[in-house]
Amino acid sequence: MNFTLQIWRQDRPGDSGRYETIEAHEIDAEASFLEMLDQVNERLIAQGSRAVAFDSDCREGICGACSLTIDGLPHGPQQVTTCQTYMRDFRDGQTIRVEPFRNNAFPVMRDLVTDRGALDRIIQSGGYISTSTGPQPEPNAMPVSPEVQTTAMDAAICIGCGACVAACPNGAAMLFTGAKVTHLNSLPQGQAERGDRVRSMVHQMDAEGFGGCTNFGECSLACPQEISIDVIGTLNREYRKAVRDEKKASKKMVAQ
């Protein structure tokens, strides 16, 4: 198969980028999109040109390093990561536009490589249960029903790729944040920090400059893990309750 690629090229953070047209010839239909780019790079290097920089690691859809927008669709036309997108999903002779995940909070480092540290900082602000290494209670002393486990797990499978952010017309990170809040706040272990967690994470999410959800549902359609937009409703609910409870608590403190 042959393709014409229009690839975003950018030398360093802050530079203005441009699209460059690169031909990809004789590509096997069973090659993944990234393997197609590998071949393009191999040839570019042999020709003495500069290879296209892009992030990828596990190539089995779990690490979340892939961060390409293909023809305007984060990860590409299938609802899977780019590494599991195969050239058989494209037409022979097709022109394909490849750019990085787009968001102001994801600055481009080079070509298709972005910095998604904002997502890590959201986790740092509260996406954990504050326990340190040491003796822990016997797990079966705190039963968790399979239903709760399923709710938590359906959210916990987030791979942190940021496709939800790239797909969102508002540039919101609420599917990502909502998934982590749903995971931790639905488990019994997560109850003690429930309110603090969601307030801090929302605060950090805003500080990073992400937009707000207007319920378009694009995030969920772009998510390779098919995380439901329900997690955003949960995030909203948890946040509203947390602010309300905080207000009550501070009133009580004043009364005392």
Add this chain to the structure above:
Amino acid sequence: MSSTFTLDAKIPAGPIEGKWNSWLDAHRLVGPRNRASHTVIVVGTGLAGASAAASLAAQGYRVKSFCFQDSARRAHSIAAQGGINAAKDYANEGDSIRRLFVDTIRGGDFRAREANVWRLAELSANIVDQAVAQGVPFNREYGGQLATRSFGGVLVQRTFYSRGQTGQQLLLGAYSALQHQVASGNAKIYNRHEMLDVVTVDGEARGIIARNLVTGELERHAADAVVLASGGYTNVYYLSTNAMNSNVTAAWRAHKRGALMANPCYTQIHPTCIPQSGEYQSKLTLMSESLRNDGRVWVPRRGRDSRPPAQIPEAERYYFLEERYPAFGNLVPRDVASRAAKIVCDEGLGVGGTGRGVYLDFRDAIDTVGRATVQGKYGNLFDMYHRITAEDPYETPMMIYPAPHYAMGGLWVDYELQTTIDGLFAVGEANFSDHGANRLGASAMMQCLADGYFIVPHTVTNHIARRGGIVDDRHEAFERTEQEVQDRIARLINVNGTTAPQVIHRELGNVMLDKCGMSRTAEGLTEAIERIHQIRDEFWNDVRVDGRADELNQSLELAGRVADFIELAEVMCLDALKREESAGGHFREEHQTPDGEALRDDDRFASVTAWEYGGEGGMPVAHEEPLEFENVKLATRSYK
């Protein structure tokens, strides 16, 4: 080169059940107020690295955590699927620490250190407790209790799991614990940083040189101790189940500074992977071993049988694992299953376009328990297979073939997980580990987390209390090491040849898979070493690194890693050549039983071989650590 090492494993005296506790009772402590003045560097943020960094930071040390990925959460532990073992005996099968210990020693074909394995079994239950406390959503039974399942090589159900994404969930648990420490100010993460050398002062590790992968800047980082958690080296085969960027560089640079490399020939070829489909392929995808719980492995009895699998009658199907190993059947250990698949394919019975594949069939499971149940257990794996191959495993059997997956070999460490360089520790897959010559399923995560959460935080403390102290990063050793790293990078760029580093990597991989893969011969290995020398020359004469050193440059990163893989490959072949026996994943064709099983030679090789770097152009030197088996009887493994 004369030997400067005595391989003292520092195993505490006394009965095996009490060794770890007696070590804990006696080790030296650092006062809580003093810990903040000590820095520990942890390289890698996989299960071992993240858990070690989080635990050390929680103790109060200043932790600098390094990863080359853009986020600590992307380390390749994330891809582990099946589960984690723990001797909790929830299933009331009479499981115990001793049984987990025995299974692991036996699964490793009696080539692991007893004391370490016992400690691993002992700590296994704590790991699950720790993970649950962090909010890891393990699968649950209807009553809300933790669920377990069985895995290859054992007869009990001691494997805890989160669907088919246990590694992801355990890693996110450790990652979140580390992020908690970042928030509290004790830990700092240096993402997109690659460690390129260890700095030693008077034979002790005092820091590292790391390259900022975004700016290309070289940075000096000084510390009281350095912990390497940089993973395994299976990408030496080019095609493997590892992530694209997994590499041996951190471990190899430590090796060149004096850390011994143990048992490098022990690599695991995992039986249930999706077969290769073309030359362009960049990696192989693993399907969880848990599939062998319900899937039956077979090939047609007649070679080149072109009928669709569903039309091949029962009598003409060769269920080779069930026939050869009636007791364990499809659940034999990985090395055994892989080799059996290779043998039937060598006999011409393989299926698929390349003839290198066997069927993994769920027809009978679907008939017995129903499609819904099978879907509930393996749905995501079936979807993944369908996605990759465009074939529906509910309708037609999966096709699988073994693929390089895990390195049992690695940096030699003593009981304290310290390498032969004082103050340099190695944890997780980066060390030569507790798995001997073959690792059982669901044991890697157990070992990584035991090392990171419960062992290395104490042994590092002990080291700091004894010998800690930080050297100024303007020290001459830092300057010299940085210069050497700088020179090496310049050398890579200055070759300015015509071949992309990945092309040379592929050549190396082909040689290694062919000659130092699932089965090896003295002749093949000798040939391989010659080929490796040619590849090394080709690399240093013709590699082309596009771009500069002072910018984000993925070709430069890869070139450095390939150069190290080439050097490692040679030592792997030397080790495989030296070990004139078959053990676990290391199968020498000259050493097999009449029915094709691995034949050990305990008199000559019940030992660990640890290789010392021989200097530029010099021959590596082999050292031996004898293995003593006092708590489990040396016996021929039998899964029949």
Add this chain to the structure above:
Amino acid sequence: MLVTDGTRARRSGLRELWDSSIGKKIAVAVSGGILVGYVVLHMLGNLNSLYGPGNGDARVDDYAHWLRTFGEPLLPYGFVLWAVRVLLLAALVVHVTGIVQLRARSRAARGGHPARRIGRSFSAATTIVTGSLLLAFIVFHILQFTTLTIDVTPLHEGAVYANLYNAFQKWYFVLLYVLAVGSLGFHLRHGVWSAVQTLGFDSPEKNQAIRRTAGALAVFVVVGFVLVPVLFWTGALSAPDVANTQASITVVAR
């Protein structure tokens, strides 16, 4: 490199809400809810027109009068009406300000690279457009029927039925009102469902029902509103009793 200050947010109450993206959306949702409530009452009130011109004393005129005298003598004339107007104005200001600020955030976050449409519904994709249309329409609507400033057709203080009749004899006013009400329908369909989600009252089991309810509410409001201009235009609602109307009010000469 990762940096956070490690402190957790410690502000509380309305300030925290308004400063955060979710809190601001809660404000938008609540103010939107007030506006929706008003719209439904307004629509039901309008239906008084369907009783026709009556005998020189249209029911809708009585209704308009009642709105002003409601609560008398306890409350002064027009008090409730003005209280409602103040509340509505406040709600509208909060709703629009919130949206404008959130919209600015979103645009900044996209950094000049708008997102390709994958699967968002028409009503979701056009909420800003329908909202802007509505805002413009509301201004026009108030100038036309409340302040009687835009008097293209004859308008008389207090003669609601006659005013409506006169206005909706013109096809362009009918079209304008139908279009505006259509916008309102699409705005409500997405807005109501979004408000429920923003307030966190949704749940996987209920979401289908919530979406349907939002759609049904939108249809209900649209049909109710559209009936009046359409029935006037088609002649189903007859002309007001001119003699009586003229007797009771001053004619604005044209």
